[in-house]
Amino acid sequence: METQLALEKWPHEISTVIIGAKNEHGGSRSHSIEIGGQKSLPLLFKEGVIPNKPKIAFEVWDIAPVDWDSELVSAYGKSIKDPFAWVDKCVNDFKAELLCLKMQGAHPDSGDKGAEESAKFVSELLSRTGVPLIIIGCENDVKDNLIMPLISEAAKKERCLIGCAVQDNYKTLAASALADGHTIIAQSPIDINIAKQLNILISDIGLAFERIVMDPTIGSLGYGLEYAYSIMERARLAALSGDKSLASPFICFVGQEAWKAKEAKASANQGIIWEVITASSLIQSGADLLVMRHPKAIEKVNNFIEMLYKG
Amino acid sequence: MALSGLDIYKLLPKTNCRQCGFATCLAFAMQLAKKAVQIEKCPFISPEAKAILEAQALPPIKPLILGLNESKFEIGNETVMFRHEEKFRNPAGVGIIIEDSLSDEEIKSRLDKINHLVFERIGQLLEVNLVALKQNKDTKRFLEATKILLSNTAKQVVLMPKDLLALKQAAEIAKSRVPLIYCARENNFKEVGAICKEFNLPLVVTADSLGALSLLTKELNALGVNNLILDTGLKSVADKIWDLTQIRRQALKKSNRALGYPTLAIVDKACSYDEAMEATAYISKYAGIVLIKGIEAWEVISILTLRQNIYTDPQKPLQIDPKLYPIGNVNDKSPLLVTTNFSLSYYTVLGEVEASKIPSYILSVDTQGMSVLTAWAAEKFNAETITKSLEASGAKGVVKHKNLIIPGYVAMMSGDLQDASGFNIIVGPKEAAGIPAFLKNLN
Numbered sequence: 219m220e221t222q223l224a225l226e227k228w229p230h231e232i233s234t235v236i237i238g239a240k241n242e243h244g245g246s247r248s249h250s251i252e253i254g255g256q257k258s259l260p261l262l263f264k265e266g267v268i269p270n271k272p273k274i275a276f277e278v279w280d281i282a283p284v285d286w287d288s289e290l291v292s293a294y295g296k297s298i299k300d301p302f303a304w305v306d307k308c309v310n311d312f313k314a315e316l317l318c319l320k321m322q323g324a325h326p327d328s329g330d331k332g333a334e335e336s337a338k339f340v341s342e343l344l345s346r347t348g349v350p351l352i353i354i355g356c357e358n359d360v361k362d363n364l365i366m367p368l369i370s371e372a373a374k375k376e377r378c379l380i381g382c383a384v385q386d387n388y389k390t391l392a393a394s395a396l397a398d399g400h401t402i403i404a405q406s407p408i409d410i411n412i413a414k415q416l417n418i419l420i421s422d423i424g425l426a427f428e429r430i431v432m433d434p435t436i437g438s439l440g441y442g443l444e445y446a447y448s449i450m451e452r453a454r455l456a457a458l459s460g461d462k463s464l465a466s467p468f469i470c471f472v473g474q475e476a477w478k479a480k481e482a483k484a485s486a487n488q489g490i491i492w493e494v495i496t497a498s499s500l501i502q503s504g505a506d507l508l509v510m511r512h513p514k515a516i517e518k519v520n521n522f523i524e525m526l527y528k529g
Numbered sequence: 530m531a532l533s534g535l536d537i538y539k540l541l542p543k544t545n546c547r548q549c550g551f552a553t554c555l556a557f558a559m560q561l562a563k564k565a566v567q568i569e570k571c572p573f574i575s576p577e578a579k580a581i582l583e584a585q586a587l588p589p590i591k592p593l594i595l596g597l598n599e600s601k602f603e604i605g606n607e608t609v610m611f612r613h614e615e616k617f618r619n620p621a622g623v624g625i626i627i628e629d630s631l632s633d634e635e636i637k638s639r640l641d642k643i644n645h646l647v648f649e650r651i652g653q654l655l656e657v658n659l660v661a662l663k664q665n666k667d668t669k670r671f672l673e674a675t676k677i678l679l680s681n682t683a684k685q686v687v688l689m690p691k692d693l694l695a696l697k698q699a700a701e702i703a704k705s706r707v708p709l710i711y712c713a714r715e716n717n718f719k720e721v722g723a724i725c726k727e728f729n730l731p732l733v734v735t736a737d738s739l740g741a742l743s744l745l746t747k748e749l750n751a752l753g754v755n756n757l758i759l760d761t762g763l764k765s766v767a768d769k770i771w772d773l774t775q776i777r778r779q780a781l782k783k784s785n786r787a788l789g790y791p792t793l794a795i796v797d798k799a800c801s802y803d804e805a806m807e808a809t810a811y812i813s814k815y816a817g818i819v820l821i822k823g824i825e826a827w828e829v830i831s832i833l834t835l836r837q838n839i840y841t842d843p844q845k846p847l848q849i850d851p852k853l854y855p856i857g858n859v860n861d862k863s864p865l866l867v868t869t870n871f872s873l874s875y876y877t878v879l880g881e882v883e884a885s886k887i888p889s890y891i892l893s894v895d896t897q898g899m900s901v902l903t904a905w906a907a908e909k910f911n912a913e914t915i916t917k918s919l920e921a922s923g924a925k926g927v928v929k930h931k932n933l934i935i936p937g938y939v940a941m942m943s944g945d946l947q948d949a950s951g952f953n954i955i956v957g958p959k960e961a962a963g964i965p966a967f968l969k970n971l972n
Contacts, residue, residue, distance in 0.1 A: 221739040221785070224778035261770050439831060440650060442873060442900075444838040447813075448613040455611070478960065480880060481830065488827040491805055495831045498806040499838075502813045518802040526767050 228266055228458035231257040232506075233428045233465050235401055237316065238350025239377035244399070247376060248348030251316050253431070253506040254467035259454060260504050261526060271527050272501050274508045274516050275316040275352050276308040277473050280331075280339050281323035287477050289486045290511050301339070302346060309349055312516065318352040318509040319343065324365045325356035337368035344373060352379040352469075352509070354403065359387045370394035379403060379469075379507075382433055385416050392423045403469055405433040408445045410452055410464070417463045430466040431507065438475035438482075439496045446470070450503040468504055472497045473511030490515045498522055532585050534562040540578035541571065548572055589780045591790050593731060593756055593817075595622065595659070595709060596685040602658050604758075604817035605791035610777060612843050620840040622818040623808070623832060624659030624687060626795070629666050629674035636674060639824060640681040648830050651847055651872040655833035661687035661711065661820055668695040675699045679706060687711055687733075687820070693720050704728045711735075711793075712760060718745055722752045731756040733793050739775060743787035758817060760793045766807055769794055773815040791817025801828040809835040847872035851895035853922040854879070857888030861929040864889045864971060866957065866964075867915055868936060869896040869904050881964035889968065890928065894918040901936045912945035919950055937963075 234255035239245025251273050258266030282299045283291070297303040308314040323329040324336050331339075340353065353369060355362030367390060370380055381403025383391045388404070395402040404420055406413035417430055432453070436446040450468055457465035476482055476493035483489065493515040497508045501523070510516045538558035549570040551557040560566045561582065568574060568582045592606035603619045625643050627636055640660065648655045662678050664671040671690055678686055679702070686708040690696040700708065712733040713721040725732045734749065734757050736742040746757055761772040776792055779785035794811040798804040801823050808819045809832055823829065841847060851870040855863075856879065868878045870893045882889050894915055896904035904910035919925050919933070933952040935943070937959035947954045958967050 221743055221779065221788070222783075223739075223775060224782050261767055262774060263767055264771055440834040440838065441877075442838075443835070444612065444841050444843070447838070448611070448843055451611050452613050478962070480877075480962070481834075485827060487801075487825070488830075491802060491827060491831045494802050495805055495809055495835055499809055499813060499835055502810055518800075518806070522803065522806045525765070528765070 228257055230458055230460045235431055235467050237379045244375040245377055247350050251350050271523050272506055273316055274510055275318040276314040277318045277509050277511050278304050279320050279322045287483055289489050293513050305347055309347055312513045317349050320354050321356050324361050325358055333365045333368040336365045337372040340369050341372045354381045363390045366391055367394045370398045374398040385412055392420045392425050396425050401429040403431050403433050408435050410449050414463050427462055431469045432466045433469050436470045436475055438479050439492055441479055447503040454504045467506035469507040470500045470505045471509045494518050534559040537561050542573045589789050593791055600683050616842040617840050620836050621812045621816050622658035624661050624820045626661040626663050626820050626822050628663045629671050636677050637681055642824050644682055646829050651876040659685040659687050661689055663689040664691045664695055671695045672698055675702055697724055700724050700728050722749050722754045725754050733758045733760050735760040735762055737762055746787045757790045758793045759790050770814045777815045793818040795820045805831050808832050812836050813839055846898035848898035849875050851893045853924045854891045856882050859888040865928050866934040867892045869894055869901055869910055871898050871900045874900050877961040881961045885965035885968045887968045892924050902938050905939050912942055912949040916950040
C-alpha cells in the first residue's frame with residue numbers, strides 16, 4: 219500500500235543572487251558564485267527545485283587579526299600576519315572559491331586606516347586574486363560611511379557583495395552598490411520585521427531584491443543559535459508563500475560567532491566542531507552563504523554539503 | 530486535523546435527551562470540541578462514533594516514556610512542524626551504540642565514559658539517554674555483553690540482536706529494565722511482536738518505505754503491541770530528512786494514525802565531525818531518538834547543546850530568579866556586577882566570574898528573560914529597573930562600597946543610572962570573556 223505523501227506546494231521562490239563578475243560581464247573574476255533560487259524548504263529536494271548549494275566564504279582581514287583564537291592563528295600559520303599571503307593560502311592551499319574580506323584595519327581602535335588606503339588595498343587584492351569577494355566594513359557606522367564608497371568604487375563592476383547595511387545606516391552603502399554594480403548585505407538584529415522593512419527601504423533606493431542578501435544576525439551553537447534559526451524558517455515560509463520582500467538568500471557569519479564561545483576555546487577539536495555544527499545547523503534552517511574561519515571546519519562542512527546535495 | 534463542534538454533532542444521537550447535563554446535543558458537541566467534557570457523559574453514543582471521538586482525543590504523535598527512575602525521558606507527543614509555531618516538546622533521546630565484539634573491559638570502560646558524559650549548560654544538565662548493544666558475535670556473547678551493560682549503566686538500554694533466539698533470551702535477562710527492542714521487520718514482526726508483548730517492551734519498527742511501515746504498525750497494533758518507534762533504515766542524509774519530515778507531516782497534517790509514533794535514526798559515520806553533523810541534522814528535523822557511536826566529550830557536547838537550542842521554548846526564554854547571587858567567598862567589599870535574568874546572560878557572566886577566582890556579587894535584574902541589549906531596547910534593563918533591583922534585592926545593604934559594574938553594551942546608560950541609583954557606575958567589558966581580566970585590573 220502506498221502512503222499518499224503530504225506535499226507542500228510553494229507558489230514562489232527565493233531570489234537568485236550572483237556574486238563576482240567575469241570578463242564578459244565587465245569584471246575580472248575567474249568565476250562567479252550563484253546562491254538562492256530554491257523553490258523548496260531546505261533540503262526537501264523532492265518538493266521543489268534547489269538549484270544552488272550553500273556556499274562557504276573564507277573570512278580574511280585587511281590586517282593581521284587581533285583577537286583570534288590561537289587555534290585559528292596556527293591553522294593559517296605565518297601567512298595570517300600578511301593579508302595577501304593569507305588570501306593566497308586560502309585560495310591555493312585550501313581552494314577557497316569565495317572570500318569575505320573584513321576591513322577591520324579601518325576601525326578607529328585597530329589602525330584607523332583612511333578611505334584611500336583601504337580602497338587601494340582592495341584594488342590590489344582584486345588584481346592579485348580572481349576569486350569573487352564579499353567585502354564588509356569595520357562595523358563602525360561613521361567610519362564605514364567614509365571607506366565603503368571608495369572601496370565600492372575601487373571594485374566597480376566586480377559584482378562584489380558589500381555590507382553591512384543596517385536599518386539606520388543603509389543609504390550610503392546602497393547608493394554605492396547601485397552605482398558600482400554590487401550586491402548588498404542587509405543586516406537585521408534577529409528581527410523578521412526589521413529584515414523585511416530594510417529590504418523594502420533598500421529596494422526603494424533602486425537596488426532590486428535580487429541584489430540583496432539578508433544577514434539575520436546569528437548566535438552560535440549554545441549561544442542563541444535557535445533565535446536566528448527560527449527567524450530564518452519564518453522568513454523562508456513567508457518568502458515561498460509569496461512575500462517578495464523576504465525572498466532574499468541568507469548570509470550567516472558563523473566563524474566570528476562560533477569562536478567567541480567559551481566551549482570553542484577549550485580545545486582544537488571542540489573549537490572546530492563548534493564552528494562546524496553552528497554552520498551545518500543553519501543550513502537546516504536555510505543558510506545560503508556561510509562565512510567561516512577554520513580551514514578544517516570549512517572542509518568538513520563543504521564535504522557535508524556535497525553529500526547532502528549528491529542525492 | 531481537529532474535528533469541529535459541528536463534525537462531532539453529526540456523530541451524536543441528536544435526541545437532546547439532556548442526560549449529559551447539557552440542554553442539547555449541539556451544546557454538548559461544542560464542549561467536546563473544546564475538550565471540556567468527556568464523551569462518556571453520553572449514554573447513547575454508538576461504539577463507532579465513540580471510537581472516532583476517542584481517536585480524535587489522542588495526541589497525533591504517540592508519547593512514549595523510556596528509562597526508569599533518574600534516567601526517565603519522554604519522546605513523541607510533538608504538535609508542530611516548526612519551533613516558532615509553538616515549541617518542540619520532548620528533546621530527542623541521544624544514544625550510543627556499543628558492539629558485543631568488544632572485550633568486557635572495553636565495554637565497561639566505554640560505559641563508564643558514557644555515564645560521565647554529563648554537561649551543565651545554562652542551568653540544565655545535558656546527558657546521553659540510551660545505550661544500545663549491537664550483536665556481532667554468537668548468542669552466548671550477546672547475552673554476556675547484555676549482562677555487563679545492565680550492571681554498568683542506569684540508562685535506557687536498547688537491544689540490537691541478530692536473531693530471535695538472542696532477542697528472546699536477552700529480553701528475558703533485561704526485562705526488569707524495559708529495554709527498547711531493535712527491531713521488527715516485515716519478515717519477523719510476528720515473532721518479535723510476540724516477545725515485546727510478553728514482556729511489555731517498546732519496539733522499533735523498521736521498513737524502507739512509509740507504506741510498508743504503516744502496514745507493519747497496523748499489524749503490530751492488531752497483535753497488541755502499541756509502544757512503537759519508527760525507523761526507515763540507513764539512507765542518505767537527505768533521504769532520511771525527507772522521511773522524518775514526511776512522517777511528522779503524516780501524523781500532524783493527515784492524522785495518519787499508522788505513522789503517529791516517534792522516530793529513530795541511526796548514524797553510521799566513522800568521522801566524529803560527520804557523525805555530529807548528521808546527528809544534529811536529525812535532531813533538528815524531527816527524530817525522537819538518534820543513535821551514534823562516538824563517545825568523545827567534545828563531539829557529544831556539541832550534539833547535546835544543539836538539542837538544547839532546538840528544544841528551547843521560543844515563547845519562554847530560559848530564565849533564572851532575579852536576585853542577588855553571591856559567587857565564592859564574598860564580603861562587603863566584593864565587586865558587584867549587574868546583568869539580566871536571561872539564563873544565557875547570567876550563566877555566561879557566572880562562568881567568567883568563577884573563572885576569575887575573585888569573589889563577587891552578580892545582581893540579576895528581572896528582564897523577563899530578555900538578554901542585555903534586547904532588554905535595554907525594551908526598557909526592561911535601564912536606570913530605573915536596575916535602581917529598583919538594587920533596593921529590592923538588598924544589594925544596597927550587602928556591599929559597603931558604592932560601585933556597580935554594568936555590561937559594556939549598555940555604557941550609554943551610565944549617567945542616568947548614576948543619578949538614579951547613587952552608585953558610581955563602572956563600565957565593564959562588552960563580552961563576558963573579558964570579565965576575568967577586567968576584575969583582576971579593577972583595583
